[in-house]
Amino acid sequence: MRKAILLMSAYATFAALFFGPKSLHGQEAEQKKHQYSILEKNETRSPIPFLPIFSEDGTVYGITDSIGNIILEEGITFFIRSYFYQNKEFNVEPNSKKVILLEKAEIALEGIEIRSFQNPIDQLMHLSKSFEPAFDKDAFLSNFRGYYAVQQQEKYVDFFEASGISLHSKSQKWKPYEFVQAGWAGGSAYQFLVPLELRRSHHWDWTNGDTIPARNTSPSTERADQYFIKPFYASEILHAFEYSWPLSSSNLKFYDFQYDLENGKEIILFKSKDEERIKANSDLFLLGEGKIVLGESAESIERIILNFSKYNYIAFPKNRNGRERQMGGSLSVIFKNSNNKVFVSEVELTAKLFGPINIGNPRPYRKGSEATIVEKILFEDFHFVQSKQDLESLEKGFGFVGLETMVAFDPAYWSSHALVSPDLFNRIKRDLGSKTSLNDQFKANSEKRLIPEEKDLAFFKDYLSKLIPQLKSIAKEISKN
Numbered sequence: 413m414r415k416a417i418l419l420m421s422a423y424a425t426f427a428a429l430f431f432g433p434k435s436l437h438g439q440e441a442e443q444k445k446h447q448y449s450i451l452e453k454n455e456t457r458s459p460i461p462f463l464p465i466f467s468e469d470g471t472v473y474g475i476t477d478s479i480g481n482i483i484l485e486e487g488i489t490f491f492i493r494s495y496f497y498q499n500k501e502f503n504v505e506p507n508s509k510k511v512i513l514l515e516k517a518e519i520a521l522e523g524i525e526i527r528s529f530q531n532p533i534d535q536l537m538h539l540s541k542s543f544e545p546a547f548d549k550d551a552f553l554s555n556f557r558g559y560y561a562v563q564q565q566e567k568y569v570d571f572f573e574a575s576g577i578s579l580h581s582k583s584q585k586w587k588p589y590e591f592v593q594a595g596w597a598g599g600s601a602y603q604f605l606v607p608l609e610l611r612r613s614h615h616w617d618w619t620n621g622d623t624i625p626a627r628n629t630s631p632s633t634e635r636a637d638q639y640f641i642k643p644f645y646a647s648e649i650l651h652a653f654e655y656s657w658p659l660s661s662s663n664l665k666f667y668d669f670q671y672d673l674e675n676g677k678e679i680i681l682f683k684s685k686d687e688e689r690i691k692a693n694s695d696l697f698l699l700g701e702g703k704i705v706l707g708e709s710a711e712s713i714e715r716i717i718l719n720f721s722k723y724n725y726i727a728f729p730k731n732r733n734g735r736e737r738q739m740g741g742s743l744s745v746i747f748k749n750s751n752n753k754v755f756v757s758e759v760e761l762t763a764k765l766f767g768p769i770n771i772g773n774p775r776p777y778r779k780g781s782e783a784t785i786v787e788k789i790l791f792e793d794f795h796f797v798q799s800k801q802d803l804e805s806l807e808k809g810f811g812f813v814g815l816e817t818m819v820a821f822d823p824a825y826w827s828s829h830a831l832v833s834p835d836l837f838n839r840i841k842r843d844l845g846s847k848t849s850l851n852d853q854f855k856a857n858s859e860k861r862l863i864p865e866e867k868d869l870a871f872f873k874d875y876l877s878k879l880i881p882q883l884k885s886i887a888k889e890i891s892k893n
Contacts, residue, residue: 472740558789574607738767
């Protein structure tokens with residue numbers, strides 16, 4: 413996968429420090445922004461809509477609009493990374509040409525055995541005959557491990573790691589606009605994640621948002637960068653992708669495809685076609701481009717990766733304000749075959765919130781202080797729910813608890829079960845331990861809810877003292893199968 417070089421543009425900070433009063437700064441900033449048109453290099457110079465433009469640190473700066481235009485800041489180096497067009501690096505200068513022409517990437521097909529398929533669509537039609545029924549299944553339980561972190565200005569400001577039990581309560585064929593994350597008001601949850609072991613940092617005070625151990629605090633303390641983002645947002649992004657991804661035969665018309673090679677292996681590249689979705693009056697929640705990695709025999713799908721530049725919130729119907737989330741990033745999904753069924757075994761998400769309308773609690777937005785979320789979740793030990801009564805009982809318990817589980821921090825467990833790598837953990841520990849050591853933060857948040865509500869704690873503790881042992885017993889049982 414093509415990677416952007418890891419540098420950081422300091423323009424926003426420089427401007428804030430060295431330009432004069434706010435009024436002059438606003439005028440100066442306005443003068444230093446230019447509109448660019450990103451076009452395909454052909455006879456008609458076709459606009460390239462919804463293309464992500466990357467900053468020097470490898471995160472999404474912004475995306476082109478429906479006619480290929482974007483506003484960029486002067487004095488910054490930008491990068492275009494695409495599967496379908498040749499990569500490009502360019503600087504925004506006062507007198508530079510404001511049109512960027514992209515050439516189509518040349519695909520080397522030498523050595524690819526296409527077998528009986530004349531094009532990628534034929535092959536995907538063939539694969540979908542086995543993939544779709546194997547992926548569309550009844551409710552099931554699984555064990556999960558995952559971590560979540562938030563970065564701002566190259567420093568970690570949040571950390572959450574959990575191990576527990578997951579419930580997929582519905583099949584893939586849920587309706588749009590009815591899904592929201594478990595525990596959020598409204599809609600019907602598609603997946604529940606209940607931590608049975610967890611450790612989390614101290615940036616979780618709902619009333620304050622400051623970096624102190626979660627407890628009752630005065631809401632009068634102001635913090636300009638206050639926000640609240642619930643962990644494991646990757647599950648919502650994945651479900652949005654599932655609804656219209658190119659692994660379903662009914663969605664193929666919404667994408668362009670072409671073959672490519674990667675490490676000698678056959679892959680299929682895809683790019684969303686928003687104009688086709690509009691014609692069909694169908695919803696495409698995620699726009700972008702990516703690749704489908706096929707198995708050794710090209711008779712199975714191992715992995716799908718989407719670099720998305722636009723996300724329409726899956727719980728909001730069309731034309732509702734705030735539906736288009738200002739975020740972009742990369743979603744990676746790995747599949748596993750088990751008992752003639754296909755399951756998601758791993759999902760990774762890296763996403764930058766590059767505008768004021770994003771996924772968290774409403775908060776002030778400042779250019780240069782955008783949040784980036786990093787998540788990884790592993791699923792294993794899949795077990796189908798046997799009866800409707802069992803499912804109703806599980807949904808009730810899981811829906812009540814969700815990520816609010818008050819689990820005691822157990823350092824002995826995490827010494828051998830941590831998913832996050834030692835190098836990453838040391839970086840998080842360095843950034844988050846400046847006020848209180850990370851280990852002390854884990855202890856301070858032990859047996860506390862994600863959103864403290866002191867009046868309910870006695871009831872929650874009584875309920876969880878009975879529920880958690882039952883869930884741990886279920887997790888052990890499904891791991892034996």
